[in-house]
Amino acid sequence: MTTATSARVHNFSAGPAALPESVLEEARRDLWDLHNTGIGILEHSHRGGAFDQVIDEAEADCRRIANIPDNYKVLFLQGGASHQFFMIPANFLTKDRSADYLNTGVWSKKAIAEAKLYGSVHTVCSSDDKNFSYIPAPDKHKFSSGAAYCHFTSNNTIFGTQFRAEPTPPANTPLVCDASSDIFSRRIDISKYALIYAGAQKNLGPAGCALVIIRDDFAQSGSESLPTMLQYRTHIDEGSRYNTPNTFAIYLMGRVFKWIIAQGGLPGIEDINEQKAKLLYDELDNSDFYFPTVTDHGSRSRMNICFRIRDEALEKPFIQQAEAAGLRNLKGHRSVGGMRASIYNAISIDSVRALINFMHDFEKKNG
Ligand SMILES: Cc1ncc(COP(=O)(O)O)c(C=O)c1O
Secondary structure, rough: OOOOHHOOOOOOOOOOOOOOOOHHHHHHHHHHHOOOOOOOHHHHOOOOOOHHHHHHHHHHHHHHOOOOOOOEEEEEEEEHHHHHHHHHHHHHHHOEEEEEEEOHHHHHHHHHHHHOOOEEEEEEEEEHHHOOOOOOOOOOOOOOOOOOOOOOOOOOOEEEEEEEOOOOOOOOOOOOEEEEOOOOOOOOOHHHOOEEEEEOOOOHHOOOOOEEEEEEEHHHOOOOOHHHHOOOOHHHHOOOOOOOOOHHHHHHHHHHHHHHOOOOOHHHHHHHHHHHHHHHHHHHHHOOOEEEOOOHHEEOOOOEEEEEEEOHHHHHHHHHHHOOOOOOOOOOOOOOEEEEEEOOOOHHHHHHHHHHHHHHHHHHOOO
């Protein structure tokens, strides 16, 4: 098999994002022939023995990575993270109840809008006043009592902010998290959550599939008068195979899980992610030419680093010249402007160094 690495570039995309190259090589092999079955992964029945092994291993490795307690279920669901925005309130929120939401960015707002279709929403805190450039401090979190659940977005992909620690709602309030852009990027204590979900396309695999980790008693407390596909219990009872699931996404997530384990699991991954983020933030903090958009150190994302150039007119040429130099997808989201480097798990420290070297060169020519 020839290697594809020579033609690849540094891909700082916010999602779908770069995947580990060793995983892509394995996928290339298994697309043709999975485990010497003479059938590729895309062509296997989702109910056959070969796929049983794929999904069983994916779940077992996921459980191992996050040390998931036995009373939690691991689900691979279709529709991505946005599907969870309405599936959660559909299951757990009713017109006579209220859910707590922390409003820290575009994705939180979208989740809130869906929840309002089912019941009331109490805003625990919001960073809307400063264009979501910070995470409100714990003493600003005003939880309600008796909320159906409390929802937060652990990492705000667009604004480059991230919770350092989980919010702490009252003890009887189930904690729900959209971890789409930082799942398995650091250690996690699953027992703090009732439900945690993530679209796969950043740290886990292909788009269109969500990993959902849900406490069984919480899942069973959900509405029973929903369409079958919308009830978590359906997917629990059928092992994520009520209908034909996204078999390839489950396969690929399984390969990524094995890759995470090979990196030393979450402690190893967290360590390298901290190093990568520190390199880039140090560069930005020490520069008179570039600056980070998130100034509060405790709010800074280690996954999506947003920055700008003091002379705004230089941002377009920066992005164009970076593209030409093989540093792709650095354009920031339009609501922040400037640049965003998404440095998820699969981005190597060498890619971060390549970006920093380019930043130096660009500054020398234009500073
Ligand atoms: C934090 C967060 N939540 C939700 C989503 C939406 O995910 P999906 O496109 O899988 O619905 C995204 C997508 O970028 C995201 O970054």
